[in-house]
Amino acid sequence: MSIQNVIATADTAARRHASVMSALVVLVVLLALISLGIGPVRLSPLTVIDALFGGGSDVQQVIVREIRLPRMILGFSIGAILGLSGAALQGLLRNPLASPSLFGAPQSAAFGAVLVIALGLADVRSWALPVAAIAFAFASVFVLLAIAGRNAGLLILILAGLAISSLAGAATALVMNLSSNPFAVLEIAFWLLGSLEDRSFRHVMLALPFIVAGAVVLLSQRSAFRALSLGEETAQSLGVDVGRLRLMVITGVALGVGGAVAVTGTIGFIGLVAPHLMRPLIGHDPTRLLVPSALAGSALLLSADIAVRLIPSTSDIKVGVLTSIIGVPFFLYLIRRERRALSGGIA
């Protein structure tokens, strides 16, 4: 064994990482093109590219650039931030079952938005909605931190997150229960299911800045996740400020998830599933998983959003319903697979 060997083995891992990344990028681009081409009027990928850059008929341009492009951008960016958030939380908590919904952030964000709708302060396309969603996502996270304390372990965080998401769910139900306006209730109910349909560039402008900010915050912490594999105390002894890391991760997740929930409602399980799909390809390194998980999240949400447009049905199937229907059995499968590790901890 020599220095060359030490560096060479690392090169193999880096090369595999690079090839998986390129494959993911190609997949996401293809899905994005399909997403732009599919709907009541079907367009081929070539027509889509043509229309995107100002070619084709006026009708085609309007369909691609104004109707489907915002939807595709939201699908791509929300899928990415959910996948990235899931990978970051799994890295932070060193638990393969962690995901944004574990902290109760999306549920709280949804409650904030629902409150705004029910009180009649704004309709579902208003700026007040994302502001309220982000504020409540932040609030829930700060409450979580206050309850759990600075040096809280995994179990306390998970329990506190569970309590907060239950509370947010109950509060949402209460608001709908008390609402005197049946139309508002219906609107809320549909909005809660999670959908990318009929979203405009206004929605993109409302959500995207927060999603980008969240992603920047999470990626700025990337190298600390690997050190955290050795436990919080060892990571601290290696120079990682674990308290600050935790705060940054939660801030990033709240920003991204709050912004996303505000314009699409709750779309679950992407954050849980994406890192798991990447582990067999990339390995378990939590730092190396971040960007591939974001791309996998994009691919998942774009595919799900394409699927709801393909599945024949009398009314629209909401993409949030589809991700849950696929995600929950996967979650149960994970619990079963991780059962031993969960009860005993990986030594």
Place this chain on the structure above:
Amino acid sequence: MTRAFVTAQGLNVTLAGRHVLNDVSFALSPGHLVALVGPNGAGKTTLLRALAGLVPSSGVIAVGGAGLSSLSLRERARRFGYLPQGHVVHWALPARDIVALGRYPHGASDPARLTAKDAEAVLRAMQAADVVEFSDRRVTELSGGERSRVALARVLAVEAPVILADEPTSSLDPRHQIDVMKTLRAAADNGTLVIVVTHDLGLAARFADTILVLSDGRLVSQGAPAAALSETIMGDVFRVSAYRAEYQREAVIVPWAEI
């Protein structure tokens, strides 16, 4: 004794209202293997964690003349290599990547992009701890003994002037215990100050230059093994009698019966 490298003066630690360490003072020199012993709850692990800056303490800790509180987290991380109990690794990373984390305090955040200097340190550490052969294997696939050696290599890779090891030999078979202690002994012989928390008085007496005895948060005895673990201390602190002898010019102390 050569010039002291790590000194503690009037060190106090209070955790959840309980005085865990009480006015502890010592001065330790480079190139020594120091064993920190004492009954359960005496404050051994807390003392090690206070030195690593993982628990808040009052009093003065200095390393190489610099006060611990004046150092940044990263500067501290470069001075103290900390090996916690249990060798926990939460993800199935290859052994090599674990060892490379020892270079994290030096700015090497990606094991796939080590500088030549970092790669050399990683290789030296892997050779010293004899883990080169399973460099590419995932730590979760290794046996307990192999995993403890990987953890040890990770600490060695820091190439810090001080190594703090918390019960590095617990749950290992006798051969691996000796193996780990010999590796730490070699690090000390190369000029590192090695501080080891252990319950194994036999190993402590055999390998340590200096023994510190903690009891109820106080430092009650320190010195060469046979003197620090005198019959009085064995009786008063550990409440056992011990078989005492000398073998190959090392002290042999075997706890024998409770008193």
